[in-house]
Amino acid sequence: MLYERFVGLRSELVRNLVERGAVRRFAGAIADPSPLCVDEGAAARSRYGRIVAPPTFPRTFNYVRIEGLELPPAGLIHGEFRIAYERPLLVDEELLCRMELKASYDKQSRRGLLGLLAFERTGEGLQGESVFTANASVVITEALRRGIEV
Amino acid sequence: MIEALSWAVVDELEGHTLPPVIRMRLITYAGASGDFTPIHLVDEAAKEAGLPGIIAPGMLTVATMGLLFFPYLEHGDVKGFRSRFLGMVSLGDVLRVGGRVSGVKEIGQGRLYAFDVYALRGDDTVASGSVEFLVYRG
Numbered sequence: 001m002l003y004e005r006f007v008g009l010r011s012e013l014v015r016n017l018v019e020r021g022a023v024r025r026f027a028g029a030i031a032d033p034s035p036l037c038v039d040e041g042a043a044a045r046s047r048y049g050r051i052v053a054p055p056t057f058p059r060t061f062n063y064v065r066i067e068g069l070e071l072p073p074a075g076l077i078h079g080e081f082r083i084a085y086e087r088p089l090l091v092d093e094e095l096l097c098r099m100e101l102k103a104s105y106d107k108q109s110r111r112g113l114l115g116l117l118a119f120e121r122t123g124e125g126l127q128g129e130s131v132f133t134a135n136a137s138v139v140i141t142e143a144l145r146r147g148i149e150v
Numbered sequence: 151m152i153e154a155l156s157w158a159v160v161d162e163l164e165g166h167t168l169p170p171v172i173r174m175r176l177i178t179y180a181g182a183s184g185d186f187t188p189i190h191l192v193d194e195a196a197k198e199a200g201l202p203g204i205i206a207p208g209m210l211t212v213a214t215m216g217l218l219f220f221p222y223l224e225h226g227d228v229k230g231f232r233s234r235f236l237g238m239v240s241l242g243d244v245l246r247v248g249g250r251v252s253g254v255k256e257i258g259q260g261r262l263y264a265f266d267v268y269a270l271r272g273d274d275t276v277a278s279g280s281v282e283f284l285v286y287r288g
Contacts, residue, residue, distance in 0.1 A: 034220030
């Protein structure tokens with residue numbers, strides 16, 4: 001299995017701010033954003049009281065690398081993505097985020113021996129309460145695999 | 151006002167047909183997401199990877215499916231979002247996103263709806279997934 005010795009390892013916690021400009025740019029990049037993501041007035045009048053980040057926003061956060069784990073710089077294929085929220089993300093809040101390699105497994109396919117890596121990214125509030133958990137898989141093709149030694 | 155938001159299983163959400171994928175949108179999304187993977191932006195990199203041209207990031211398609219729920223954020227929020235990428239999205243593609251209610255249950259905070267969501271290019275599904283959306287009580 002690829003990167004087997006990294007399975008179960010987590011990166012250091014890193015602080016991320018849900019920054020107003022970043023939310024506006026991210027929401028604006030998705031065609032037709034919700035007013036609650038970009039309009040201060042509409043957000044202030046809403047039940048949230050401030051700007052809400054779109055559901056896939058945690059993609060923009062910084063998660064430091066798992067020490068020593070170097071993925072190939074190009075050619076990775078993204079598989080499934082999922083995210084679960086305890087509550088919505090609001091602008092100006094700070095989160096502690098980290099990444100973990102949850103699993104690595106091989107899968108024989110018509111295109112050869114694929115490597116699948118399952119990463120989990122989490123964000124918690126400053127009191128340690130969970131806010132979101134995102135799981136994403138990365139597929140390493142057979143061609144790419146040849147360049148990897150671990 | 152909250153009582154106004156209620157769905158039944160197999161109700162369809164109002165779908166969206168998006169403007170054609172253009173390079174500027176991919177550049178804007180790269181800047182906003184911080185993901186500058188070259189096959190989404192640079193023709194030569196895409197060709198080198200054996201692709202006919204640059205392709206849109208799968209996460210942009212996922213974000214686009216999230217649009218379906220923007221009209222309802224005042225009444226609830228997305229608790230879960232799951233997606234699989236099934237096809238490549240290229241420049242000029244016109245996507246249509248939609249969804250339908252697949253389940254509903256009462257939980258402590260309100261009513262939790264499950265939706266099947268999809269992004270189509272013509273008849274091809276380029277991404278599909280599911281969303282859990284909580285409509286707050288009262």
